[in-house]
Amino acid sequence: MSMGRVVLADDDILLREGLASLLERSGYEVVGQAGDGTQLTDLVRKLLPDLVVIDIRMPPTHSVEGLDAARLIRQEFPETGILVLSAHVETHQAMELLAGGSRIGYLLKSRVTDVEEFVDTLGRILKGASIVDPGLVHELVSAHRVDDPLARLSAREREVLAQMAEGRSNAGIARRLFVSEGTVEKHVRSILAKLDLEETDEDHRRVLAVIAFLDAH
Amino acid sequence: MSNGAGAGKGLIRRTVVAGGVLALVVGIAFTVVLVAIGDLHHSAVLASESNRVLSAGNHLERLVIDLETGLRGFLITGEERFLAPWDDAQRAFPQQAQMFEGLAAAHDAGQGRRAQQIAQAGVAYINEYSVPAVETARRIAAAAPPPTTSRLLAPSPRLIAVADEGKRRVDELRRQFDAFAGVEDELAASRQGRSSNAAGRATGAATAGIAGSVLLVALFTDYLTRTIVRPVRRAASMAGRLAGGDFAVRLPETGAAEIGALERSFNSMGSSLQTSHIELRQLLEEQAALRRVATLVARAVSPAEVFEAVAREVARLLDAPATGLLRYETDRTATIVALGGELAQDLPIGSRVPLEGANAATSVMHTGRATRVESYEDAPGVVAAMARRLGLRYGVAAPIAVEGRLWGVIGASWNRPGPLPAGMEGRLTQFTDLVATAVANAANRAELSASRARVVAAADETRRRIERDLHDGTQQRLVSMALDLRSAEAAVPPALVGLKAQLSVVVEGLTGTMEDLQEISRGIHPAILSKGGLAAALRTLARHASVPVALDVPADLPLPESVEVAVYYLVSEALTNVARHAHASVMHVGLTVDDDVVQVCVRDDGVGGARPERGSGLIGLRDRIEALGGTIDVASPEGQGTTLRVKIPLGAR
Ligand SMILES: Nc1ncnc2c1ncn2[C@@H]1O[C@H](COP(=O)(O)OP(=O)(O)OP(=O)(O)O)[C@@H](O)[C@H]1O
Numbered sequence: 001m002s003m004g005r006v007v008l009a010d011d012d013i014l015l016r017e018g019l020a021s022l023l024e025r026s027g028y029e030v031v032g033q034a035g036d037g038t039q040l041t042d043l044v045r046k047l048l049p050d051l052v053v054i055d056i057r058m059p060p061t062h063s064v065e066g067l068d069a070a071r072l073i074r075q076e077f078p079e080t081g082i083l084v085l086s087a088h089v090e091t092h093q094a095m096e097l098l099a100g101g102s103r104i105g106y107l108l109k110s111r112v113t114d115v116e117e118f119v120d121t122l123g124r125i126l127k128g129a130s131i132v133d134p135g136l137v138h139e140l141v142s143a144h145r146v147d148d149p150l151a152r153l154s155a156r157e158r159e160v161l162a163q164m165a166e167g168r169s170n171a172g173i174a175r176r177l178f179v180s181e182g183t184v185e186k187h188v189r190s191i192l193a194k195l196d197l198e199e200t201d202e203d204h205r206r207v208l209a210v211i212a213f214l215d216a217h
Numbered sequence: 218m219s220n221g222a223g224a225g226k227g228l229i230r231r232t233v234v235a236g237g238v239l240a241l242v243v244g245i246a247f248t249v250v251l252v253a254i255g256d257l258h259h260s261a262v263l264a265s266e267s268n269r270v271l272s273a274g275n276h277l278e279r280l281v282i283d284l285e286t287g288l289r290g291f292l293i294t295g296e297e298r299f300l301a302p303w304d305d306a307q308r309a310f311p312q313q314a315q316m317f318e319g320l321a322a323a324h325d326a327g328q329g330r331r332a333q334q335i336a337q338a339g340v341a342y343i344n345e346y347s348v349p350a351v352e353t354a355r356r357i358a359a360a361a362p363p364p365t366t367s368r369l370l371a372p373s374p375r376l377i378a379v380a381d382e383g384k385r386r387v388d389e390l391r392r393q394f395d396a397f398a399g400v401e402d403e404l405a406a407s408r409q410g411r412s413s414n415a416a417g418r419a420t421g422a423a424t425a426g427i428a429g430s431v432l433l434v435a436l437f438t439d440y441l442t443r444t445i446v447r448p449v450r451r452a453a454s455m456a457g458r459l460a461g462g463d464f465a466v467r468l469p470e471t472g473a474a475e476i477g478a479l480e481r482s483f484n485s486m487g488s489s490l491q492t493s494h495i496e497l498r499q500l501l502e503e504q505a506a507l508r509r510v511a512t513l514v515a516r517a518v519s520p521a522e523v524f525e526a527v528a529r530e531v532a533r534l535l536d537a538p539a540t541g542l543l544r545y546e547t548d549r550t551a552t553i554v555a556l557g558g559e560l561a562q563d564l565p566i567g568s569r570v571p572l573e574g575a576n577a578a579t580s581v582m583h584t585g586r587a588t589r590v591e592s593y594e595d596a597p598g599v600v601a602a603m604a605r606r607l608g609l610r611y612g613v614a615a616p617i618a619v620e621g622r623l624w625g626v627i628g629a630s631w632n633r634p635g636p637l638p639a640g641m642e643g644r645l646t647q648f649t650d651l652v653a654t655a656v657a658n659a660a661n662r663a664e665l666s667a668s669r670a671r672v673v674a675a676a677d678e679t680r681r682r683i684e685r686d687l688h689d690g691t692q693q694r695l696v697s698m699a700l701d702l703r704s705a706e707a708a709v710p711p712a713l714v715g716l717k718a719q720l721s722v723v724v725e726g727l728t729g730t731m732e733d734l735q736e737i738s739r740g741i742h743p744a745i746l747s748k749g750g751l752a753a754a755l756r757t758l759a760r761h762a763s764v765p766v767a768l769d770v771p772a773d774l775p776l777p778e779s780v781e782v783a784v785y786y787l788v789s790e791a792l793t794n795v796a797r798h799a800h801a802s803v804m805h806v807g808l809t810v811d812d813d814v815v816q817v818c819v820r821d822d823g824v825g826g827a828r829p830e831r832g833s834g835l836i837g838l839r840d841r842i843e844a845l846g847g848t849i850d851v852a853s854p855e856g857q858g859t860t861l862r863v864k865i866p867l868g869a870r
């Protein structure tokens with residue numbers, strides 16, 4: 001019983017193969033591989049995978065073809081999980097992806113080398129989470145700001161904020177920080193109040209709101 | 218000249234003639250007076266002569282009377298003593314008669330004859346009567362008794378007869394004397410008449426002379442006033458106005474002789490002054506116009522602006538209703554690049570005209586020299602036809618050579634009747650050098666900024682390639698290597714725990730390398746720009762900064778990529794410098810777009826004292842920004858932070 005049916009898209013065959021074998025080893029079924037966006041969407045239409053892993057830079061222009069493909073797939077197959085890998089991560093791309101809804105992840109490509117973490121991320125996506133690269137989140141949270149709104153947060157609240165930004169649920173955060181879920185809930189409410197953000201039940205909305213806030217300030 | 222008569226006779230001659238007439242009139246008057254005086258004098262001489270003649274006559278008459286009375290006494294008394302005066306008179310008579318005769322003859326011929334008759338009659342009386350009568354009486358007395366009283370009382374009748382005879386004769390003589398005196402009186406009367414006439418004439422002549430002289434002097438004075446004084450005074454006042462700058466004043470050239478010449482030379486002086494004044498003003502205007510254009514050229518405004526200014530200045534300076542600048546193209550056409558003058562207002566700038574026929578532009582192209590078109594009437598070609606349509610009659614054109622190569626032509630045309638004024642080509646040519654300099658400068662500037670832009674673009678391209686190589690090549694390799702190692706790691710039998718761990722360490726090392734690579738590639742090329750826009754890219758930059766950055770950059774700016782890249786590098790370099798040199802606590806980045814100019818202000822509150830020449834960062838920025846036609850100003854007073862102000866035009870680039 002496979003963890004999920006996956007289609008990979010990357011123009012670099014070596015890397016694609018490496019990734020495929022990693023996924024296979026980790027219990028996923030790689031049902032198709034594509035070298036560009038068009039191939040990818042064709043394959044997705046044909047194979048209806050649970051998850052697609054997309055390199056953002058692909059032929060023909062090597063710019064943001066992956067994002068375009070992701071948008072298309074999201075429109076046609078909203079249930080399909082999407083993980084976009086990028087050579088470098090940027091907030092606006094993250095936000096663009098997150099705006100598409102849940103089951104979406106955005107990671108630095110080098111994250112695939114940490115197999116455990118990577119596989120865990122895939123699992124969370126399939127379960128409906130929205131995930132943002134922790135490096136990007138770190139950059140956002142630790143940036144120097146003039147009149148820093150984060151200065152109002154306690155150190156613990158900052159940790160919780162970073163976890164929220166990465167796309168974790170309260171339960172996930174509680175597990176990560178070794179605290180009770182109730183404590184996390186309390187922190188989350190406090191943070192949202194201090195940052196003047198609206199509470200929301202949908203995790204991916206929370207991620208988007210937090211990222212947008214951090215980007216704008 | 219208007220008065221041909223006056224032109225021939227000089228003023229001196231006129232004055233001499235007038236003086237001569239005056240002298241003649243006065244001379245005649247005096248001559249008449251002198252003659253009259255002479256006459257008067259002569260009359261006076263004659264009158265005294267007449268007196269002397271008359272007195273001589275009287276004296277002689279008295280002698281005759283003495284003779285007669287003496288004789289008569291003697292005859293009556295017979296006494297000898299009565300003969301004493303008779304004797305004396307008889308003796309004196311001849312001399313006196315001679316004198317009388319001489320005086321009368323000298324005085325008047327007729328009177329002379331009469332005096333002679335009188336003298337002869339007197340002599341005859343003495344000789345024929347008086348002396349014989351005495352002798353007779355003596356003889357009678359000698360024969361008769363001695364005289365007694367009775368005898369006295371009773372003379373002889375014969376004697377009485379003799380005495381009567383004597384009386385008759387004397388009466389006759391005296392009648393002659395009276396006649397003489399009468400004639401003399403008549404003579405004196407007529408002389409008196411003549412001399413009073415002469416006196417009258419003298420008075421008349423003197424009066425006439427004085428009156429004539431006064432009249433002449435008056436006329437001459439009037440003449441002098443009219444012909445000399447007034448024109449001279451007029452000339453003086455005109456000279457004053459001339460000196461006061463009224464170069465248009467002229468005198469009527471009606472004066473005579475030298476005055477006419479004076480007026481004519483005054484007028485010609487006036488017109489030559491006016492000419493030189495006009496020339497001077499022209500020169501000054503020309504200099505001012507050239508200076509204005511030169512200032513534009515020096516300020517390195519766009520050639521189009523210089524062309525337009527030249528066309529306008531030339532139109533004004535040469536009073537030409539149509540001027541134009543044309544650039545020669547390679548296909549035997551020329552492009553209209555600027556027009557000036559009121560008639561050329563709405564011709565199409567930028568349009569092409571064919572160079573055909575023998576029109577001015579073509580002729581300048583062939584000869585490389587300035588040319589004149591005396592009439593557009595029959596001139597061939599489109600340009601001439603255009604000129605005719607605008608009512609233009611003639612024109613000039615001069616070549617514009619840029620660095621030795623014929624670049625274009627400048628022309629001016631007129632619609633005034635009359636021939637094409639001389640020297641217009643020369644005045645036109647003065648502007649061509651400035652146009653050429655502007656063109657050459659612009660070309661050099663364009664070349665310079667193009668080469669700068671090429672340098673910047675080449676550098677950017679290299680950065681882009683390196684960034685791509687790093688991400689698509691190196692990073693990709695590293696990731697797939699890491700994946701392979703993970704595969705290997707997974708394939709290692711559980712027994713070889715050490716190898717597994719080793720492989721894992723290698724993968725972690727690779728991951729660290731990838732992170733380093735990430736960090737390095739971030740600064741190499743802002744690939745993000747093409748995706749998220751400038752504002753997002755600057756936010757990302759700011760988040761990596763060592764100090765807080767206050768960004769004031771509007772989102773969604775529609776800026777050209779080259780400008781975005783320039784601004785990105787500007788902020789990036791500023792951030793790097795702040796981290797390295799400034800010891801600042803905050804940095805501000807402001808960006809505004811108005812009037813097609815992007816203005817960026819990057820400011821920190823650090824130590825200041827930035828010196829672009831000490832590094833390559835700020836100089837590189839200058840190259841990049843100036844390549845876009847922009848400017849960068851670095852203000853960095855010691856201890857007061859550093860401010861970079863950048864302006865980039867969004868115009869035609
Ligand atoms: N924000 C700043 N505050 C204070 N000093 C500055 C600042 N920016 C530049 N400087 C001074 O001006 C010099 C020139 O700066 P520039 O950026 O051109 O060169 P650099 O930073 O030294 O070297 P690089 O070529 O790597 O940029 C610097 O060496 C530094 O001394």
Ligand SMILES: [Mg+2]
Pocket residue numbers: 790793794832833834835
């Ligand atoms: Mg520097």
